């Protein structure tokens with residue numbers, strides 16, 4: 001900031017009409033907003049998040065990029081620090097709440113898919129013993145935005161409940177999310193339960209969540225995995241024969 005601007009700002013005036021001083025000096029590029037969204041999650045800036053996310057949208061930030069490259073990158077970094085013992089649970093909770101505050105502003109602006117509605121049903125849930133839902137919710141949003149009919153069962157759902165809903169709704173795809181190595185085996189349990197009930201071949205089973213790998217998806221006999229919400233859409237489209 002120039003000396004003149006700094007002086008004006010110090011006196012409490014806005015450098016540009018309607019623009020707070022601290023922002024007037026910043027370069028509002030997409031990269032800048034992505035970095036600021038990530039930083040806000042890492043610093044648990046829950047109060048500042050809604051205004052920052054709105055500001056980013058006003059400056060043309062792609063909301064999906066803001067969520068995936070900004071907010072999600074921030075929460076993953078917080079997760080790493082938590083895993084390393086540098087942060088504690090209250091900080092993890094605050095970061096998650098900050099991320100949710102950002103998603104609440106950005107998500108309604110995620111463009112709807114250009115294609116015609118496909119209305120293929122997807123039953124989605126987080127597995128039993130696992131309450132992580134941010135990633136699953138993003139997958140639900142993106143699938144819905146791309147024309148899928150998503151029935152989201154929420155978190156901590158048993159294989160029985162998931163399979164019953166899938167049968168009742170004649171779902172073509174069942175998608176489950178697990179974020180912990182301790183809850184991942186529930187995915188295998190689900191696929192085994194589907195096989196023993198004789199319904200494995202009635203639908204496609206896809207899995208996801210940070211600890212899930214392609215190899216794990218193959219090993220447990222699922223129909224695939226994806227590392228982010230856009231990948232989940234491509235996978236679902238491929239499985240219903242509408243993608244590549």
Ligand code: B12
Pocket residue numbers: 068072075076078079080082083084089092093096129130131132133134135136138139175176177178179180181182206207208209210211225226227228229230231232235
């Ligand atoms: C946020 C968070 C929380 C929040 C969750 C808030 C919420 N409402 O969801 C809170 C604070 C509540 C929480 C609680 C706990 N957490 Co936690 N948490 C995280 C954190 C930091 C980020 C998860 C997240 O939201 N990521 C952002 C989203 C966008 O990414 P994502 O979930 O991976 O989803 C994307 C993809 O994976 C994919 N995807 C996801 N689902 C699906 C499904 C399908 C079908 C497909 C195709 C794709 C797909 O698309 C998504 C969108 O891009 C992770 C760290 C990490 N690296 O994951 C730890 C982490 C998962 N938590 C951890 C732990 C230990 C816990 C607790 C047990 C802590 C405690 N002592 O109480 C509890 C869990 C209690 C329980 N029974 O579940 C550990 C798990 C360790 C392990 N055993 O593997 C992690 C890895 C942190 C760490 N490094 O130690 N947590």
